[in-house]
Amino acid sequence: MIRENLFALIVYRTIAVIAIVSDNFNMAANTYSELEKCLDNLEKFRTILISVKESERLAVLKQQNSWGDTILMLAAERGYLDIVKCILDLVPAADLQELLTVQNRRGNTAFHDGTLAVKECMLKFVPLDALCSLLAIPNEDGDTPLHHLTIEKNEEFMKYIVESVSAADLYNLLRIQNKHGKTVVHCCVSASFKGVMKCITNAMPVTELYRLLSIQDRLGTTAVHWAAGKSFTEIIQCIVQSLPATDLQKIFTIQGTVEQTAMHTASRKGHMETLKCIIDALPAAELVNIFSSFSESGLHFRDTVAHEAAFEGHTKVMQFILNSIPAKHLIEFLAKRNNKGYTALHMATEKCHSETVKCILDSTTSSESNMLLFEQTEDGKTALHCAVISGKLLTVKYFVDAVPAADLCGLFGVQDKNHRTVFHLAAEESHVEVLKCMVDSVPAADLCNYIVLQDQKANTFLHCAASWGYTDIVKCVVDSVPPADLWKFLRIQNQQDQTTLQQAIFSNDMETLQCLVDAVEATDLYTLLLTQDIYGDTAVHSAAYEGNLDALKSLLDKLSPEQCLEVLNIKNNQQFTPLIATKSNKQYEAANCIAEYKRKAENYFKGEYQLTINAAMTTPNQHINSDFAIYQQHSQIHFIGPSQVSASLKDSLKYLDERNRDVDIIQLPVKPCTLQSVTEKFYSDNVYRMSAPVRGRCLIINNRYFDRPATPAPGQVQLEHRDGSEIDVMNILNVFQQLSFDCELKTNVSSKVIC
Structure with missing residues (x-):
């Protein structure tokens, strides 16, 4: 019974307390609402607030709305x-x-959000011993009221606070970092509070000042980085005057994750006066080491201050840096390479800063410039490679003028990681003026040495120009190389065994192709058209597959009938002649075009150049009638077409006669024969039987051209080219094909392949 009564009493009193608290809360909430409505009416507001008991007044003023704001905050x-x-x-x-420490939902106190006049008013009511704790309260972003003062650019109020607190308390306030890692000092510098910074540097002991200035935000940036990046030279001077040289050297070489050191930042931004202020404050003996130090962060890892100035093309800054370095250390400094292998010269060149490039070259001796120009990046590019890629003609001229003629050939021959020379790059980018500048600066004999250089895919720079259809590049080379050498370069095959002609056809650029065709002699063009790639395709096959009528006509018009027929009979790896290739690719117009060329070539032999042996046996050394002409040479009878022979045939006969050649379309001693003698020979055991359905295979090897080295080995025979041998080939091929032999023709085969 006693226990039950005690429990009832406890419950009653608890309910009474809850009711009292609830009544007090409701009263405070109601009073808050009334006070909020009277914020613009001082007398009414004062009346309501005085009506609240003094003991309950704090509870009313600490009451918060849904955003956590008190009446004082509002x-x-x-x-x-x-x-x-x-x-x-x-x-x-x-x-x-x-009351002043109450924070709303954003973490702000009345000091964070109040206007300047309100803050000045509140300061008068706060004792100095309590001021520091109020100013150190961070909101949800980590900003203290002092951070807010700098954001609001309230310099005078900041100066008042800095001057009002002790050095120890000031240090503790200034080193607080917000969620971005920024201190009040960062914010003061960012807001360019020169007066505040002067007050801070004057008020702080050297040790604490050094610690404050060494604090880095989340991006690794110190207040000194900010000052250097925004060219606040007065703030830098203020810092310089407040710290000893040893501390300054440490401060100025602190590296951030984005902005690098303060010197890197000033160099990249081109802040000449700021950089000068920093450099003048550092020991002269240490400048080389400081300048040579690499940044380990930023857009380009391991950049020196020279890289930064070169990247942005700040020529005056570059000149100042180079003038600050003793001459004996200059080349070592300029040869420093970043993580990509770039020197400052590479950087300035790649970014097309010609005046900065000239500044670097003018600051070095001829031998030093030469050394810099031969420096290669991680991917093998010299500064000249970078200049050619960018197409900056003025920079290329600077380099050409800076290098002695004896070394220029070596520089032009440097190949990058992909084995590309500067000529390859000029061709790929179609920088015609750049190419002309380089071509004009070397003798023609040396130019030939560059044309034969092949890249990783075995392309010469002519291949590159032709594949992109850059006719101007091709014309520049054609005009600069002796015709006797040009066709040798056009014979060079790439990794796919394709010639420049084929590349021009693939680009579908008729102007480029015609330029190449016009530049070579007919016999040389014929040789080029016999060249087959890894698929067995000739240039004519390539044009045939593409159905390129203009290309076919350009290639075939220059050939003689016998050359044309030989080229059109070449089979690729699929055993396709150009005619079959067109049909397989449904290029019917091209097929008709090739068929017409082939028909004309065959008629040339079967009609206009038909041999009539009976007529020869009847009257061997004179005209038989008006339909035939007999040509005699070295006691041999040569039968050629109708008496109205073509001009090209007359030229061929004249050529043979002038060179005392025993070669013509057909060349036979004429002997009379009887039926009996023919019958006896036909049935003898020495005669190959021609009655089988498959008569056999006939391999014809025609070596017209022979390699002739400039310096032959002792005893080595120098064989002459066999001009006119294609006539024999066509006659032999015609005979054996009529005899139903399976004929295979090989041209210009090496002795190694034959064996």
């Missing part, structure tokens, strides 16, 4: 200065600090 944020004074007057001093 008044401070809206700038109701009289209301703020009223509140501060009516709150006991013991309760004032508690």
